[in-house]
Each structure stands twice: as structure tokens, then as C-alpha cells.
Amino acid sequence: GEDVEQSLFLSVREGDSSVINCTYTDSSSTYLYWYKQEPGAGLQLLTYIFSNMDMKQDQRLTVLLNKKDKHLSLRIADTQTGDSAIYFCAESIRGSQGNLIFGKGTKLSVKP
Amino acid sequence: EPEVTQTPSHQVTQMGQEVILRCVPISNHLYFYWYRQILGQKVEFLVSFYNNEISEKSEIFDDQFSVERPDGSNFTLKIRSTKLEDSAMYFCASRGDIMNTEAFFGQGTRLTVV
Numbered sequence: 001g002e003d004v005e006q007s008l009f010l011s012v013r014e015g016d017s018s019v020i021n022c023t024y025t026d027s028s029s030t031y032l033y034w035y036k037q038e039p040g041a042g043l044q045l046l047t048y049i050f051s052n053m054d055m056k057q058d059q060r061l062t063v064l065l066n067k068k069d070k071h072l073s074l075r076i077a078d079t080q081t082g083d084s085a086i087y088f089c090a091e092s093i094r095g096s097q098g099n100l101i102f103g104k105g106t107k108l109s110v111k112p
Numbered sequence: 113e114p115e116v117t118q119t120p121s122h123q124v125t126q127m128g129q130e131v132i133l134r135c136v137p138i139s140n141h142l143y144f145y146w147y148r149q150i151l152g153q154k155v156e157f158l159v160s161f162y163n164n165e166i167s168e169k170s171e172i173f174d175d176q177f178s179v180e181r182p183d184g185s186n187f188t189l190k191i192r193s194t195k196l197e198d199s200a201m202y203f204c205a206s207r208g209d210i211m212n213t214e215a216f217f218g219q220g221t222r223l224t225v226v
Contacts, residue, residue, distance in 0.1 A: 004154075035217075042116075042203060043155070043217040088155060097167040098143055098207050100215065102155035 002026040004103035006089050011109045018076040020106045022089030025070065029091040032065060033100065034074045037086045046074070046087075076108075084110045114138040118204050118218035125194055125225055133189045133221045135204030143207040144187045145215065146179065148172070148200040155203065161187065194225045 003025045012018045024032070033048040049056045049063045049072075056063045062075040076083055086105040092098060117136045125131050137144050146158040159169040161179055176198075178190045187206075191198055204218045 042219040043205075045214050045216075048214070090155075097160040097162060098215065099145055099157045099160050099168060100147075100155075101157065102147075104152075104154045 002091070002093060002101045004089055004091060004101050006087075006103035006106045008104060009107050009109070011111065012079050014079060014081055014110055014112050016079055018074075018079045018083070018108055018110075020074045020076075020087050020089075020108065022072040022074075022103055023070055024072065024089070024091050024101075026091065026093055026101070027067075027070065028093055031092045032063075032072050033088075033090040033092075034061075034063065035088040035090060035102075037088065037105065039085075043088065079108075079110050081110045081112060084108055114216075116204055116206055116216050116218035118202075118221050120221060121219065122222045123224070125223070127196060127225055128193050130190065130192050131194055131223060133191075133202050133204075133223070135187045135189075135218055136185050137187055137204065137206030138208075138216055139185070141206035141208050141216075143167075143209070143215075144179075144181070145205040145207075146189045147203040147205065147217075149203065149220075150197075150200040158189075191223075194223075196225050199223060199225045 006022045034046045035043040036046050060077045064073045088105045089103040090100040119134045144161040149155045159173045160167045201220045203220045205215045207215045
């Protein structure tokens with residue numbers, strides 16, 4: 001079945017770039033997403049990429065998609081302490097009713 | 113900004129009791145979802161709902177679970193006879209249409225079964 005995998009933890013220093021990686025198994029993904037979850041809060045959509053794109057940039061966020069390797073990454077430039085959160089990779093599958101398959105989430109810790 | 117709201121934020125219930133988790137999706141949205149996240153685990157899809165009926169459900173969504181849109185605004189998840197393993201964060205989400213890329217999530221209801 002479909003599966004999405006992420007590393008569980010990432011620690012960076014303030015001002016550095018963070019790169020969060022994700023791999024997925026289903027080649028019929030239509031969209032791939034990055035959600036952010038702050039402590040005690042819900043899931044906030046950060047950005048998404050359509051499966052026929054390679055890259056998308058949105059201010060400090062850069063999403064790279066390698067469809068051949070089924071690898072998705074999220075780069076956060078100039079990481080701030082406010083970026084500390086759990087980041088979830090998710091995919092939607094062609095033919096589904098828009099439901100999402102999530103990874104376990106990567107906990108990003110930003111040290112001052 | 114429109115948002116999905118969920119109540120209560122935290123519910124504690126005894127094993128075997130029934131619980132109803134409530135969600136108010138964004139008003140002009142058509143697709144509604146429930147997800148759950150057991151502590152430390154993935155966010156898992158439970159069910160999607162469109163046009164007043166279930167459009168898709170996962171194998172987690174067994175006869176213990178049901179969903180309803182009792183009026184024009186609420187979307188509820190009922191869990192009959194709760195088990196300890198039902199303890200999780202339950203998220204509601206809504207989407208404007210099937211082509212809309214963004215699913216908006218609520219803040220979640222933390223369900224604790226004791």
C-alpha cells in the first residue's frame with residue numbers, strides 16, 4: 001500500500017538552512033504537501049507541489065521533487081526559532097477523494 | 113480567515129462509553145474528512161464525506177465509527193463503545209472541491225479513553 005517515510009528529528013542552528021526529507025511509494029501521487037504542526041495546534045499547510053513539477057519556491061521555503069526516486073524535500077532558508085515544529089510530508093493519490101497519506105513527521109528543533 | 117473549528121479540544125471518557133467529536137467545516141466547503149493521530153504515530157485517514165454520504169473510508173473506520181452531517185454546518189464523528197486504543201488526536205478537515213489543493217484542518221480533539 002501507499003507509504004510515506006520521514007526522518008523523525010532534525011536539529012539546526014538559527015540562521016542555518018534546514019532540509020527535511022521524505023520518501024513515498026505511490027507513483028500515482030497527484031499532489032505532495034508539507035504541513036506544519038506547532039505544539040498543541042492543528043495542521044497548517046505550508047506548501048504543496050504538483051507531481052509534474054520539480055521545484056517550487058515560496059519565500060523561505062523551497063520544495064524539491066524527484067519523481068524518479070520518489071523523494072520530496074523541504075528546505076527552509078534562514079531558519080528561525082519560530083520554525084521549531086513538526087513537519088509532515090503528505091501525498092494525495094489519483095482517484096482518491098482527496099484524502100491524504102501522511103508521514104510520521106519530522107520534529108525540527110532550532111537552537112539559538 | 114475562514115477556519116475549521118473542533119470541539120471539545122480535549123475529551124476524557126471511560127472505556128465502553130460513546131463519544132461524539134464535533135467539527136464545523138468551512139461554510140462553502142463540500143468535502144469533509146476525519147483523521148486521527150495516535151501519540152507518536154502517523155496522521156491516519158479515517159473517512160471522507162461528500163454529498164451527505166461516506167465517499168471513502170480506511171480499514172480503521174469499522175462499525176464502531178460513524179459520521180454524520182446533522183445540519184448544514186456540523187460534521188460529527190461518533191465512536192461507540194470506546195476502547196483504550198481509541199485514545200488519539202482526532203482532526204477534522206474540509207476542502208472546497210475535489211480539485212482544490214488545500215485541505216484545511218481543525219485544531220484537533222484530544223480523546224483520552226481511561
